[in-house]
Amino acid sequence: MGLSAENLAVTRAGRHIFTDVSISAEAGDITALVGPSGCGKTTLLSCLGLLLRPDSGTVVVDGVSTQKWSSRRVARWWHEDAAFVYQDSGVIDEKDVGYNVTLASNLWGRTKIDDGALDMLKNVGLADRVREKAAVLSGGEKQRLGIARALYRRASFIFADEPTASLDAANRQSVSDLLRRAADTGACVITATHDDGLAARADRVIALAPAS
Numbered sequence: 001m002g003l004s005a006e007n008l009a010v011t012r013a014g015r016h017i018f019t020d021v022s023i024s025a026e027a028g029d030i031t032a033l034v035g036p037s038g039c040g041k042t043t044l045l046s047c048l049g050l051l052l053r054p055d056s057g058t059v060v061v062d063g064v065s066t067q068k069w070s071s072r073r074v075a076r077w078w079h080e081d082a083a084f085v086y087q088d089s090g091v092i093d094e095k096d097v098g099y100n101v102t103l104a105s106n107l108w109g110r111t112k113i114d115d116g117a118l119d120m121l122k123n124v125g126l127a128d129r130v131r132e133k134a135a136v137l138s139g140g141e142k143q144r145l146g147i148a149r150a151l152y153r154r155a156s157f158i159f160a161d162e163p164t165a166s167l168d169a170a171n172r173q174s175v176s177d178l179l180r181r182a183a184d185t186g187a188c189v190i191t192a193t194h195d196d197g198l199a200a201r202a203d204r205v206i207a208l209a210p211a212s
């Protein structure tokens with residue numbers, strides 16, 4: 001179980017971002033993509049998460065090639081199996097913090113929150129903010145909220161682009177702990193990071209070559 005990519009190539013605006021990348025990331029592991037700014041980490045992560053179609057090469061999910069997947073099939077995979085923690089973390093500003101974790105509300109539009117969601121919010125230090133609008137959170141708080149949501153969903157594949165980038169040391173540590181825990185409970189965690197602390201917690205570190 002896990003995810004692999006074979007001979008991926010992406011060209012953007014006439015520039016080769018990467019030409020032949022093959023990697024494999026196992027369920028139960030944290031795989032860290034590292035390398036200098038601009039080397040293509042975010043682009044590669046987008047390909048692995050099926051957000052961006054490479055110009056050539058294949059992404060294989062749990063042994064199944066995704067090359068012929070329809071956009072509907074891909075959307076189902078995003079919905080059922082994948083979670084993304086991106087720097088702008090997909091937080092819905094006009095909803096409260098609790099909703100941003102559970103994505104569930106009752107008939108009257110009130111956020112549905114359960115113990116699991118509260119637990120996650122506690123883990124990222126946001127439990128006392130549950131009824132506040134996400135719009136008022138700081139950048140780092142939004143990032144932690146994005147992580148709480150990804151982990152709450154127990155996704156099999158977690159894609160995290162610089163998940164510790166706007167955080168202080170204590171929160172960097174707790175986010176690394178959470179990603180570690182997600183992997184230890186069976187998720188395939190793939191992260192692009194400049195954070196040596198997070199890379200040190202990874203089972204595998206893949207260094208991308210600087211863009212030529």
Ligand SMILES: Nc1ncnc2c1ncn2[C@@H]1O[C@H](COP(=O)(O)OP(=O)(O)OP(=O)(O)O)[C@@H](O)[C@H]1O
Nearest residue numbers: 012013017035036037038039040041042043044211
């Ligand atoms: N849509 C696009 N059009 C043109 N160039 C692009 C596009 N998307 C990415 N690039 C270029 O591809 C290169 C790799 O970008 P990418 O965001 O993957 O790097 P990165 O390794 O994640 O960098 P950072 O560490 O700064 O986040 C950059 O030079 C970027 O300008």
Ligand SMILES: [Mg+2]
Nearest residue numbers: 041042161192
């Ligand atoms: Mg990036």
